[in-house]
Amino acid sequence: MVSIKSEAIDLVTEADVAAEKHIMSGVSALMPEALFVGEESVAADTKLLDRLASAQLAVVVDPIDGTANYAADLPLFAVMAAVVRHGETIAGIIYDPMGDDWIMAERGGGAWRRRPDGEAVRLRSAATLPLEQMVGTASVAFIPPDRRAEIMSNLAKVRLVSNFRCAGHEYRTLVSGHSQFAMYNKLMPWDHLAGVLISQEAGAYAARLDGSTYQPHHVDGGLLVATDRDAWADLRRRVFTF
Numbered sequence: 001m002v003s004i005k006s007e008a009i010d011l012v013t014e015a016d017v018a019a020e021k022h023i024m025s026g027v028s029a030l031m032p033e034a035l036f037v038g039e040e041s042v043a044a045d046t047k048l049l050d051r052l053a054s055a056q057l058a059v060v061v062d063p064i065d066g067t068a069n070y071a072a073d074l075p076l077f078a079v080m081a082a083v084v085r086h087g088e089t090i091a092g093i094i095y096d097p098m099g100d101d102w103i104m105a106e107r108g109g110g111a112w113r114r115r116p117d118g119e120a121v122r123l124r125s126a127a128t129l130p131l132e133q134m135v136g137t138a139s140v141a142f143i144p145p146d147r148r149a150e151i152m153s154n155l156a157k158v159r160l161v162s163n164f165r166c167a168g169h170e171y172r173t174l175v176s177g178h179s180q181f182a183m184y185n186k187l188m189p190w191d192h193l194a195g196v197l198i199s200q201e202a203g204a205y206a207a208r209l210d211g212s213t214y215q216p217h218h219v220d221g222g223l224l225v226a227t228d229r230d231a232w233a234d235l236r237r238r239v240f241t242f
Contacts, residue, residue, distance in 0.1 A: 039063065089196070183223070
């Protein structure tokens, strides 16, 4: 069964709810002291999100990232989780159920792709390119209506821009060296904590659109991730002119 949450592009399925309950059970067994912040749990109790900023230890989970793709039988969805300690993301993982592999990072330990057979590959972001050669992703659905036409026009300055409707796979593409940037306006923590940490550990630069540090409790202010700080600044100045 598929249901609409806030609008037609914001969906939830029985699988989302069941997957989150399953993950919550596992987390509770391993880390009973941790605050569990799941997308569907917050949908049921919005006050849960307010506790993230002050939690000593929290696990933040998106049971199915890319629910619209999943509901449409498109094999482009992911499972994401992050561990937050004293307001800092210290570990993150993005699992691809279709490919049965995952990318992950612990702060200071680099970014890795791993498979069930034990194979591990170090991930590194791509080399920075001139703006007109950049390939990237941008979530345009939440661009403020009064700025949408300008930003969409600015995106013509890059070589190619896409939107997978799945942040997990957009981050996977970036940290695997196949794109130069990713931009988002809506900042729910389950969508970005794991991806930002993995991107940073792969050598990329991430910050909110005003240049401030992205933190686990942020839900607005936009987010831009790019191959390095110079690329970030160029994209911010010439494309994402909010």
